[in-house]
Amino acid sequence: MSSVYPTxxxxxxxxxxxxxxxxxxxxxxxxRGPPPFDPFPSIQDIVDAVLCPVTVVHRTYxxxxxxxxxxxxxxxxxxxxxxxxxxxxxxxxxxxxxxxDEAFSLLRxxxxxxxxxxxxxxxxxxxxxxxLRRKRDSLDELWGQGPRIFxxxxxxxxxxxxxxxxxxxxxxxxxIDEIDTINKRIVERTLKGNENDSNPPFLEDFQVWLQWKVLxxxxxxxxxxxxxxxxxxxxxxxxxxxxxxFTIEKNQSLFEEWAEDALAWISDIARSSVAISDAWxxxxxxxxxxxxxxxxxxxxxxxxxxxxxxxxxxxxxSTLHASLGPIYKALYNEQVWVHDLLLYQLTxxxxxxxxxxxxxxxxxxxxxxxxxxEIEENIEDNRYRVKIDETVRMSLVEEVQDxxxxxxxxxxxxxxxxxxxxxxLLDEIETNPEDGRYxxxxxxxxxxxxxxxxxxxxxxxxxxxxxxxRLVQQxxxxxxxxxxxxxxxxxxxxxxRLIDTLFGPGTLRARRKKNEFQQ
Amino acid sequence: MKRVCPKCGSSFVRKYGKVHxxxxxxxxxxxxxxxxxxxxxxxQCIPEDLSDLVFEMxxxxxxxxxxxxPLSKAGWVPLNEDYVKKxxxxxxxxxxxxxMNGRIDYRSCLPEELLLTDExxxxxxxxxxxxxxxEIEALKNDEYEYLKAVMAGLGGMFKNARFSFxxxxxxxxxxxxxxxxxxxxxxxxAEKISHSLILNLLKSMWGVDSxxxxxxxxNDKSIDFYLLRFVIHEIEESSQWRKIxxxxxxxxxxxxxxxxxxxxxxxxxxREIEYxxxxxxxxxxxxxxxxxxxxxxxxxxxxxLANLSGNLESLVFEEDWGVNWNDxxxxxx
Numbered sequence: 001m002s003s004v005y006p007t008x009x010x011x012x013x014x015x016x017x018x019x020x021x022x023x024x025x026x027x028x029x030x031x032r033g034p035p036p037f038d039p040f041p042s043i044q045d046i047v048d049a050v051l052c053p054v055t056v057v058h059r060t061y062x063x064x065x066x067x068x069x070x071x072x073x074x075x076x077x078x079x080x081x082x083x084x085x086x087x088x089x090x091x092x093x094x095x096x097x098x099x100x101d102e103a104f105s106l107l108r109x110x111x112x113x114x115x116x117x118x119x120x121x122x123x124x125x126x127x128x129x130x131x132l133r134r135k136r137d138s139l140d141e142l143w144g145q146g147p148r149i150f151x152x153x154x155x156x157x158x159x160x161x162x163x164x165x166x167x168x169x170x171x172x173x174x175x176i177d178e179i180d181t182i183n184k185r186i187v188e189r190t191l192k193g194n195e196n197d198s199n200p201p202f203l204e205d206f207q208v209w210l211q212w213k214v215l216x217x218x219x220x221x222x223x224x225x226x227x228x229x230x231x232x233x234x235x236x237x238x239x240x241x242x243x244x245x246f247t248i249e250k251n252q253s254l255f256e257e258w259a260e261d262a263l264a265w266i267s268d269i270a271r272s273s274v275a276i277s278d279a280w281x282x283x284x285x286x287x288x289x290x291x292x293x294x295x296x297x298x299x300x301x302x303x304x305x306x307x308x309x310x311x312x313x314x315x316x317x318s319t320l321h322a323s324l325g326p327i328y329k330a331l332y333n334e335q336v337w338v339h340d341l342l343l344y345q346l347t348x349x350x351x352x353x354x355x356x357x358x359x360x361x362x363x364x365x366x367x368x369x370x371x372x373x374e375i376e377e378n379i380e381d382n383r384y385r386v387k388i389d390e391t392v393r394m395s396l397v398e399e400v401q402d403x404x405x406x407x408x409x410x411x412x413x414x415x416x417x418x419x420x421x422x423x424x425l426l427d428e429i430e431t432n433p434e435d436g437r438y439x440x441x442x443x444x445x446x447x448x449x450x451x452x453x454x455x456x457x458x459x460x461x462x463x464x465x466x467x468x469x470r471l472v473q474q475x476x477x478x479x480x481x482x483x484x485x486x487x488x489x490x491x492x493x494x495x496x497r498l499i500d501t502l503f504g505p506g507t508l509r510a511r512r513k514k515n516e517f518q519q
Numbered sequence: 520m521k522r523v524c525p526k527c528g529s530s531f532v533r534k535y536g537k538v539h540x541x542x543x544x545x546x547x548x549x550x551x552x553x554x555x556x557x558x559x560x561x562x563q564c565i566p567e568d569l570s571d572l573v574f575e576m577x578x579x580x581x582x583x584x585x586x587x588x589p590l591s592k593a594g595w596v597p598l599n600e601d602y603v604k605k606x607x608x609x610x611x612x613x614x615x616x617x618x619m620n621g622r623i624d625y626r627s628c629l630p631e632e633l634l635l636t637d638e639x640x641x642x643x644x645x646x647x648x649x650x651x652x653x654e655i656e657a658l659k660n661d662e663y664e665y666l667k668a669v670m671a672g673l674g675g676m677f678k679n680a681r682f683s684f685x686x687x688x689x690x691x692x693x694x695x696x697x698x699x700x701x702x703x704x705x706x707x708x709a710e711k712i713s714h715s716l717i718l719n720l721l722k723s724m725w726g727v728d729s730x731x732x733x734x735x736x737x738n739d740k741s742i743d744f745y746l747l748r749f750v751i752h753e754i755e756e757s758s759q760w761r762k763i764x765x766x767x768x769x770x771x772x773x774x775x776x777x778x779x780x781x782x783x784x785x786x787x788x789x790r791e792i793e794y795x796x797x798x799x800x801x802x803x804x805x806x807x808x809x810x811x812x813x814x815x816x817x818x819x820x821x822x823x824l825a826n827l828s829g830n831l832e833s834l835v836f837e838e839d840w841g842v843n844w845n846d847x848x849x850x851x852x
Contacts, residue, residue, distance in 0.1 A: 030685045030686065030687065032683075032685040032843055033828075033832070033843045033845040033846060034828050034832075034845050036829060268825070271826075271828070271829075272824060272825035272826075272828060272850075273850050273852055274821050274824045274825045274850065275825065276795075276799070276852065277802060277803055280585075280796060280799055281585075281799075291578075291581075291582045291585070292578045292581050292582060292638070292641065293574075293578035293582070294582075297530065303524075303525070306795075307637070308525070309525035310637045310640050310641070310793070312635060315791070317791070317793055318787060318788045318792060318793050319788050322784065322788050322851065325851065325852060326679070485635075
């Protein structure tokens with residue numbers, strides 16, 4: 001073991017990433033069995049794999065993701081709400097709509113609109129007061145500057161490379177919390193950490209570095225006009241907690257190694273379950289080992305998935321597990337064929353070197369997965385009239401007939417775009433599907449004027465409900481872990497009895513045979 | 520001792536009172552993150568001040584075995600004199616007085632209530648896994664038993680196979696076969712097909728010998744349907760099946776590895792070994808034995824297994840229709 005990896009052995013870096021072939025991307029091949037290409041990893045997947053290779057196993061087989069953002073400590077929802085609220089507050093100040101001293105009344109409104117309970121609201125209020133103490137001056141300067149801070153920026157690349165001497169290209173996609181073009185900063189916002197911390201929360205520094213790495217690997221031509229002239233190489237990388245901003249060094253050879261190591265795990269585990277055994281032996285982070293009784297505190301999977309509570313009943317759990325095994329893998333294969341392949345298609349549609357291939361992909365996807373549109377008019381707050389591209393008008397009508405009214409809307413390109421949620425309001429008088437005109441409710445659209453826009457079928461990256469397959473994986477895994485300890489309850493519990501009967505002991509059958517023989 | 524919520528994994532946990540029952544005392548806990556409340560039995564068999572130490576010994580044993588330490592060196596924790604004295608009051612620990620270390624004596628009978636804890640269960644599963652590893656290692660030098668195990672494993676693999684078909688263009692699959700596959704009874708009949716295929720494969724690989732005859736007799740199922748015969752004939756006579764037989768003839772070690780891993784997988788089920796670390800000990804031992812018998816390294820065999828899916832896919836890539844062989848020749852985990 002090298003000194004860099006005191007707890008886990010470095011994975012052999014990949015010689016090549018397994019990309020889908022053209023016939024896969026153009027859907028000319030029957031989708032069958034394990035996909036012959038690697039998944040399209042998200043930034044979160046890579047962070048998880050850096051945390052511990054076993055998280056990749058849980059991601060692949062059990063549909064679990066976000067090992068660091070699970071319900072440990074700070075509830076996951078509160079972090080999301082805090083980030084969303086800060087983006088709303090900043091937008092309002094930048095557009096000159098609200099003053100800083102209205103922050104808490106705006107928070108009250110936000111909480112009531114989102115239906116948050118009193119506990120969550122009081123927590124958010126506490127975090128906000130810490131945050132405002134530090135940010136008052138910068139927010140004052142922001143007043144009336146116009147939309148120059150962008151939140152929830154979706155990025156996707158097929159050209160990420162790590163370490164100078166290596167030229168293996170990787171696909172990565174993800175979302176950047178905030179790109180601040182005023183102060184030239186890329187911000188990763190989190191509620192983790194404490195007042196006296198001198199280092200950023202665990203792996204948040206790696207996450208913001210990776211976001212920057214992905215952003216800088218994308219061709220400038222694919223950036224929306226408003227971001228095209230920015231030199232992101234010079235941007236500061238910031239991890240922002242309510243208590244402090246941490247500036248992260250960009251030249252990080254260790255991070256480069258970690259990223260490649262993580263991607264090797266993702267590829268190897270997707271390719272074959274043989275790698276599970278290696279993952280288990282190398283569990284833990286590069287600098288912190290993980291074992292029974294010494295789990296990594298921040299890892300949500302450690303107690304929930306790796307060393308979960310073991311119940312006494314049902315007794316036939318190992319048979320149950322053996323029966324469920326193929327289901328996990330089949331569900332995973334389906335996710336990769338549906339979801340990851342689409343990510344490849346959308347990214348290659350913009351970034352592939354072959355122009356003909358790009359236009360073939362665009363033809364294939366337009367009207368089926370993406371619907372270009374034009375914003376015609378802002379009717380009132382957050383309500384817009386949009387005109388769907390003439391060529392795909394009727395395809396969207398069919399989608400709407402299936403009662404799919406909630407879409408993700410991307411401004412810019414799929415490679416670099418602002419992601420917003422759009423709800424089609426069919427009951428509005430001005431909505432006329434035959435004509436391709438809809439009234440749409442969209443939040444936080446400031447600064448998106450003159451950008452290309454397109455709807456993505458379903459919710460971004462939740463198309464053709466692949467996420468349901470992930471939920472099924474999670475549910476099956478929960479069933480496997482579930483149980484009771486008390487014998488009296490187990491004897492009367494329908495589910496316990498059912499499992500033990502279905503996957504029951506062979507002795508029952510043996511006894512029956514014996515009885516038959518005796519007769 | 521660190522307590523964590525079994526529901527959300529948070530360590531922000533508080534004691535929440537005790538419940539006295541006839542069977543014993545339950546300690547209630549509440550998770551302050553997700554508000555989940557649960558009970559944990561207070562162990563009566565161990566003095567309260569030794570409880571943490573005993574659990575630490577169990578965990579250390581699991582950790583050491585997973586780190587591939589030999590059994591004689593696994594599970595030792597340093598003790599002070601006070602603990603040494605106290606440990607004498609319980610009869611399932613062994614003490615190394617010279618080095619002032621102690622551990623759970625894995626040969627002794629542990630109290631039942633200790634075995635019902637999470638640590639106790641994992642400890643027992645590790646012990647059962649080690650026992651299984653010894654049994655598997657004994658197969659290494661016994662040709663007859665080894666082949667028998669491999670065949671039993673392959674039988675299990677085919678029994679658990681899902682025979683799904685694909686075609687490049689609609690209508691490529693022979694019509695009779697397609698009609699047959701679309702029948703509701705397909706999954707039942709697939710079992711018979713798998714039986715026929717495994718016999719066909721084993722005959723091609725090892726020829727008919729006494730083991731195979733034994734296997735054939737034990738699994739004798741009459742194949743009496745005309746259509747069923749037709750389906751089996753279609754698959755067995757297809758060029759892809761011949762390619763697969765040819766592939767495994769060149770890579771006998773792969774077939775042996777698959778067979779032995781399926782065989783040990785059945786053992787883990789029979790012995791109710793659920794803990795992943797314990798299962799992996801057994802699977803690794805199986806792969807090691809196959810590698811040694813075929814005079815290759817474990818790493819190269821594992822690489823071959825990792826590439827199996829891709830290789831099977833490339834064998835049938837140019838066919839017009841076929842079976843998803845990746846759902847047939849696969850590892851059980």
